Amino acid sequence: MPQDPTSNVMGIPWPVTTRRRPDGAIEVGGVPLPDLIRRYGSPLYVYDEATLRDAARGFRDAFTTAYPRSRVVYAGKAFLSTALVRILHEEGLGLDVVSGGELFVGLRGGMPPAEISMHGNNKSPQELGEALAAGIGKIVIDNDYEISVLGDLTRNRPEPFPVMIRLNPGVDVHTHRKISTGTADSKFGFSIVDGQAALAAARILGEPDLRLTGFHAHVGSQLFDSEATIAAIDEILDFAAAMNDRHGFVLEHLSPGGGFGIAYTESDEPPDRQTWAKVIGSAVSEGCARRGLPLPIVTVEPGRAIIGPAGVAVYTVGSSKEIADVRTYVSVDGGMADNIRPSLYDATYTAARANRAGDTPHRSVTIAGKYCESGDILIDNVSLPALRPGDLVAIPGAGAYTLAMASNYNFATRPAVVMVRNGKARVIRRRETYDDLVRCDIDE
Numbered sequence: 001m002p003q004d005p006t007s008n009v010m011g012i013p014w015p016v017t018t019r020r021r022p023d024g025a026i027e028v029g030g031v032p033l034p035d036l037i038r039r040y041g042s043p044l045y046v047y048d049e050a051t052l053r054d055a056a057r058g059f060r061d062a063f064t065t066a067y068p069r070s071r072v073v074y075a076g077k078a079f080l081s082t083a084l085v086r087i088l089h090e091e092g093l094g095l096d097v098v099s100g101g102e103l104f105v106g107l108r109g110g111m112p113p114a115e116i117s118m119h120g121n122n123k124s125p126q127e128l129g130e131a132l133a134a135g136i137g138k139i140v141i142d143n144d145y146e147i148s149v150l151g152d153l154t155r156n157r158p159e160p161f162p163v164m165i166r167l168n169p170g171v172d173v174h175t176h177r178k179i180s181t182g183t184a185d186s187k188f189g190f191s192i193v194d195g196q197a198a199l200a201a202a203r204i205l206g207e208p209d210l211r212l213t214g215f216h217a218h219v220g221s222q223l224f225d226s227e228a229t230i231a232a233i234d235e236i237l238d239f240a241a242a243m244n245d246r247h248g249f250v251l252e253h254l255s256p257g258g259g260f261g262i263a264y265t266e267s268d269e270p271p272d273r274q275t276w277a278k279v280i281g282s283a284v285s286e287g288c289a290r291r292g293l294p295l296p297i298v299t300v301e302p303g304r305a306i307i308g309p310a311g312v313a314v315y316t317v318g319s320s321k322e323i324a325d326v327r328t329y330v331s332v333d334g335g336m337a338d339n340i341r342p343s344l345y346d347a348t349y350t351a352a353r354a355n356r357a358g359d360t361p362h363r364s365v366t367i368a369g370k371y372c373e374s375g376d377i378l379i380d381n382v383s384l385p386a387l388r389p390g391d392l393v394a395i396p397g398a399g400a401y402t403l404a405m406a407s408n409y410n411f412a413t414r415p416a417v418v419m420v421r422n423g424k425a426r427v428i429r430r431r432e433t434y435d436d437l438v439r440c441d442i443d444e
């Protein structure tokens with residue numbers, strides 16, 4: 001049970017403002033979750049603005065303290081909305097996008113184009129054109145095809161366009177295979193080991209309308225140790241030194257990407273942001289000193305660590321099924337259509353009953369979704385008090401890679417999203433309606 005018996009504060013992994021009220025209801029941002037469900041329906045994604053701002057500001061402060069020439073850009077793939085972009089900009093963060101759609105939302109949310117960078121292993125000519133037309137700060141080139149397309153699109157610009165190269169440093173990480181990106185067998189980036197990265201650098205340096213400013217290597221997501229990130233920084237710096245020897249190239253920008261892990265359950269203990277900042281800052285400054293390189297601007301790209309802890313998913317219990325000596329399934333009104341992480345990565349979560357007191361003995365249950373897949377399980381095994389139809393189950397740590405990956409499977413309508421702060425709630429994305437489900441249909 002996540003609740004500390006000596007306090008009404010819920011603790012990790014709940015948003016910082018989470019409390020258990022005397023009537024047993026959980027409140028976030030000063031607003032009881034049952035009230036939110038009554039007002040906005042179920043299931044509902046609730047984001048705590050205090051936790052979000054604390055993470056955004058905390059990352060920025062930690063990195064600028066540890067390494068003054070640093071920037072924090074939010075990886076929009078974790079979750080994106082115009083209201084969120086506005087808050088992140090207020091907190092001094094930039095935005096990393098991976099598609100024309102994310103770019104559109106970033107601009108619509110008021111992010112200055114110069115603060116936006118674009119990643120992706122197969123950016124289309126149209127997306128690259130949109131990025132150039134918007135005047136974004138930087139494009140991170142992933143492959144040879146992109147060099148050709150960008151070379152053509154930038155022909156005869158008044159100023160060469162700043163780009164970085166995505167390197168594949170060939171380092172292994174301790175995380176799920178599907179969120180590991182820096183090993184030799186990855187679809188992302190130019191491999192340093194087989195010489196592709198050096199060829200790409202030479203090619204870009206020969207493009208008159210592109211300006212190579214530096215190198216990037218994101219090695220994976222939900223990382224709990226810095227070993228692979230440090231190894232990647234070392235590889236980037238070796239590569240930068242080699243490019244300096246060969247071409248006189250001066251490294252202006254370096255990025256180890258994002259990937260900073262968060263707690264999903266009470267037992268998860270990820271490093272804090274100060275630790276990440278110190279480790280990355282020292283790896284860059286000591287690594288540059290050893291190689292005689294000037295200090296580059298370091299950009300980190302946290303997604304999950306900014307938005308994940310701020311989000312709570314709230315579901316309503318419906319049916320239950322007890323299979324003697326096997327398990328008890330408790331089904332809720334959402335599941336893999338709003339959160340595919342457990343099915344995709346075996347991701348784990350904790351949960352709490354969010355609407356009432358009455359401490360019946362806890363027992364282990366499986367929280368199942370409502371979609372037509374046996375694999376639609378949100379939590380395989382969690383200890384909860386008795387649940388009956390109409391009870392609310394709240395899942396913390398649900399802010400990242402949930403709605404961002406949501407689908408309309410089984411023609412589910414995507415849940416509404418509310419932002420809570422100081423006892424007030426505002427809808428930042430409305431619930432989809434049945435009409436939305438046929439919005440793109442043509443039946444002539």
Ligand SMILES: Cc1ncc(COP(=O)(O)O)c(C=O)c1O
Nearest residue numbers: 075218221258259301302303304
């Ligand atoms: C290039 C890049 N930067 C940043 C991120 C964000 O990762 P996280 O949300 O784990 O911080 C990703 C995630 O896939 C990525 O590919």
